[in-house]
Amino acid sequence: MYERYSRQLLFSGIGENGQALLQNKHVLVVGAGALGTGNAEILVRSGVGNITIVDRDYVEWSNLQRQQLYTEEDAKQQIPKAVSAKERLEAINSDVTVEAHIADITPAEMEHFAQGVDLIMDATDNFEIRMIINDAAQKYSIPWIYGSIVASYGISYTIVPGTTPCLHCLIEGIPIGGLTCDTGGVISPVVQLVVGHQTAEALKILTENWAHLRHELLSFDVWTNERSTVNVEKLKKANCPSCGTEPMYPFLRQNQMKSEVLCGRDTVQIRPAANENRDLNMIGERLSKLGKVHQNAFLLQFKTDHNRMVMFKDGRVLVHGTNDATEAKSLYHKFFG
Amino acid sequence: MQLLINGNMTEIPDSIKTIADVKQHFQISNPVVIVEHNGEILEKDSHAVQEIANGDKIEFVQFVGGG
Numbered sequence: 001m002y003e004r005y006s007r008q009l010l011f012s013g014i015g016e017n018g019q020a021l022l023q024n025k026h027v028l029v030v031g032a033g034a035l036g037t038g039n040a041e042i043l044v045r046s047g048v049g050n051i052t053i054v055d056r057d058y059v060e061w062s063n064l065q066r067q068q069l070y071t072e073e074d075a076k077q078q079i080p081k082a083v084s085a086k087e088r089l090e091a092i093n094s095d096v097t098v099e100a101h102i103a104d105i106t107p108a109e110m111e112h113f114a115q116g117v118d119l120i121m122d123a124t125d126n127f128e129i130r131m132i133i134n135d136a137a138q139k140y141s142i143p144w145i146y147g148s149i150v151a152s153y154g155i156s157y158t159i160v161p162g163t164t165p166c167l168h169c170l171i172e173g174i175p176i177g178g179l180t181c182d183t184g185g186v187i188s189p190v191v192q193l194v195v196g197h198q199t200a201e202a203l204k205i206l207t208e209n210w211a212h213l214r215h216e217l218l219s220f221d222v223w224t225n226e227r228s229t230v231n232v233e234k235l236k237k238a239n240c241p242s243c244g245t246e247p248m249y250p251f252l253r254q255n256q257m258k259s260e261v262l263c264g265r266d267t268v269q270i271r272p273a274a275n276e277n278r279d280l281n282m283i284g285e286r287l288s289k290l291g292k293v294h295q296n297a298f299l300l301q302f303k304t305d306h307n308r309m310v311m312f313k314d315g316r317v318l319v320h321g322t323n324d325a326t327e328a329k330s331l332y333h334k335f336f337g
Numbered sequence: 338m339q340l341l342i343n344g345n346m347t348e349i350p351d352s353i354k355t356i357a358d359v360k361q362h363f364q365i366s367n368p369v370v371i372v373e374h375n376g377e378i379l380e381k382d383s384h385a386v387q388e389i390a391n392g393d394k395i396e397f398v399q400f401v402g403g404g
């Protein structure tokens with residue numbers, strides 16, 4: 001039964017002990033875009049026992065260049081990434097239990113998903129969720145691995161509660177402006193490299209090879225051939241609100257209706273305060289009198305002459321064709337209440 | 338003056354005196370940038386006073402959000 005892991009068993013850093021440890025571990029992968037699909041595929045092929053993957057979006061054509069679990073069919077049918085990823089991951093390794101959730105992580109959901117998890121892989125595309133991950137990781141003492149990419153640039157850091165500085169120590173708040181956008185594009189090689197660094201650290205943590213962790217903030221540009229590793233231990237702050245001596249976990253404390261401009265996508269996401277399941281059939285029937293409705297089992301697309309909106313079962317709506325949160329909110333209220 | 342910036346030897350004008358000047362010279366406006374100067378990580382509020390000299394080694398690490 002270990003045949004499929006034979007090359008990993010021969011590797012001295014893992015071996016039979018390491019393989020048995022992997023099989024008993026549970027990893028939460030937050031995001032199923034470029035980094036999420038890459039991370040999840042390697043962890044699943046490696047034989048990590050349980051993987052939970054959470055993503056808020058559906059597959060689009062522009063994803064196929066770098067998001068390795070998806071196919072043209074997924075894009076045509078607008079399949080939610082979590083659903084498609086789960087199917088593909090289970091086909092790759094049926095030993096692994098894969099749980100998938102279509103959701104935009106709120107603080108409450110983060111606390112829920114963090115229960116019983118050994119490691120969190122960051123594969124999100126924004127710092128708001130990263131700060132929520134960071135707080136939950138500190139509160140429940142779970143290691144997590146920051147990874148991010150823009151253009152040909154990649155960065156990663158492994159955060160171990162009680163040992164390393166946390167993300168809050170390093171960046172002191174949510175960066176605003178162009179940094180979180182993918183307006184500069186992104187190329188696949190940098191995705192693969194960050195995934196490689198994240199999963200190498202993950203395998204060390206999951207097989208309890210703590211001494212081999214990198215401990216340095218790593219960043220590189222594969223186009224300009226720059227690379228740097230920086231020791232950031234000195235930035236750990238005793239009064240950090242997330243990991244200090246009197247932690248407040250500030251990013252776990254907010255929960256309200258939210259609109260968010262998805263950079264570089266000409267889209268605004270509206271997330272209602274209450275996360276409750278919507279009856280898409282009923283909503284679809286009502287909206288079909290006002291425009292074109294297209295539905296699959298997970299989401300509903302509604303098109304008027306001017307706008308395109310997608311509602312997920314959990315109540316979130318993506319308003320496409322605008323970067324204006326106010327306009328998006330008024331469209332949301334007009335059509336979805 | 339020459340500085341080793343992110344591994345590349347780079348010529349900069351002598352009018353540049355501090356880490357903050359270097360950031361401005363290269364238009365690094367990212368508010369979340371970590372700076373290492375000759376192997377020492379710098380606190381954010383020291384950028385404006387930290388002086389540089391010919392041959393210094395500087396690493397700029399910029400936090401980005403894509404995934």
Ligand SMILES: [Zn+2]
Nearest residue numbers: 166169240243
């Ligand atoms: Zn901290």
